[in-house]
Amino acid sequence: MEPGSHVWNCPFDYAEGLEFDPTLKRLLTEEPVARIRLPHGEGEAWLVTRYDDVRTVTTDRRFSRSAVIGRDFPRMTPEPIVQDEAINVMDPPASSRLRSLVSKAFAPRQVERMRVRTQLVVDELLDRMAAQGSPADLMESLASPLPLTTICEVLDIPERDQAQLRAHARTMMNVTVENRESAIRSKADMRAYFETLTAKRRQHPGDDLISALATARDGDEILNDQELTVMAMVLLITGQDTTTYEIGNLAYTLLTRPKELAMLRSRPEMLPQAIEELLRFIPFRKGVGIPRVATEDVELSGVTIRAGDIVHVSYLTANRDGEKFDRPDELDLEREDRTSHMTFGWGGHHCLGAPLATVELEVALRTLLDRFPELRLARPAEEIRWNTTSIWRYPLELPVTW
Secondary structure, three states: OOOOOOEEEOOOOOOOOOOOOHHHHHHHHHOOEEEEEOOEOOOOEEEEOOHHHHHHHHHOOOEEOHHHOOOOOOEOOOOOOOOOOOHHHOOOOHHHHHHHHHHHHOOHHHHHHHHHHHHHHHHHHHHHHHHHOOOEEHHHHHHOHHHHHHHHHHHOOOHHHHHHHHHHHHHHHEOOHHHHHHHHHHHHHHHHHHHHHHHHHHHOOOOOHHHHHHHOOEOOEOOOHHHHHHHHHHHHHHHHHHHHHHHHHHHHHHHOOHHHHHHHHHOHHHHHHHHHHHHHHOOOEOOOOOOEEEOOOEEEOOEEEOOOOEEEEOHHHHOOOOOOOOOOOOOOOOOOOHHHOOOOOOHHHOOOOHHHHHHHHHHHHHHHHHHOOOOEEOOOHHHOOEOOOEOEOOEOOOEEEO
């Protein structure tokens, strides 16, 4: 059969714990460059699943993110999550300028300050969990409050506003059709909030990340007001939910694998490399994210993608590609080639907040394992309930005892 002649219907609604989506596995093995239909948006798209092809699409200038603006592109959510002016839909050199300015706010010195702050938050949360006694819900006690508290600390968002902003972010991530109007409203409300906040920081900079972004210079370049507003929004949305879910996913994976857990307890210095392998192994989301548009004809793995075609990539399958990773479906904490995973994206859209997310995961897990040497699940693994309504995969609760 001619490549691309068959169209795969891809609801990407698979949500069985952290098992790998069988449709994605089939695409990787049977048709690595395939035509797909998604739940929302117009028409069809290509889906690229092999590691090397994903790397090409995410680094080759012939694939444009900004060309999706204004198009009703095939996607997972009823309303696109991304803002038209966000860095997520920019191409170089515009995105390079923004990334350079933003990376100054994530300089090693800033990240170390974030580590100190994160440790204080983790200690406080685990003190409270210990005081309330066993059993506890790890999602409620640690995973949910930590990233939100940390990103709000780092952005210096007043406590009274935090719950409402979190609710807006959640609404924007929901995949159900009846949620569409609420998502549009949440996006507008959050934007208005950050317009006001960023203007204040521009006039009276403080010691926070928004102020660092407002005052960051690259030669004569600074972020304009709109860029600053959207960047603050992107950091809040991506800086809390995803890390919350990954803390839950990593903790669940370790607590259901006694061998790996024992290895980390006896060799705590392995934790940073173990986290990289866990990030590679865990399918942390469903389906695909923001696509690109081919600006000219490009051949990938023997398949011709035409100029104007929409192209999605799967970082999930790239992380499980046997051509790149030996025994890709095995969790191996001592794996050598673990750091080239694509969980934070790749190329010009590699996650800018990755240093902060990694610090949070490391501090949270290290402190949890230190403080609770007897930590274990309080219920059988098969009784854990998982999220099914969002693009993200994570346990709704994680009951633990010690």
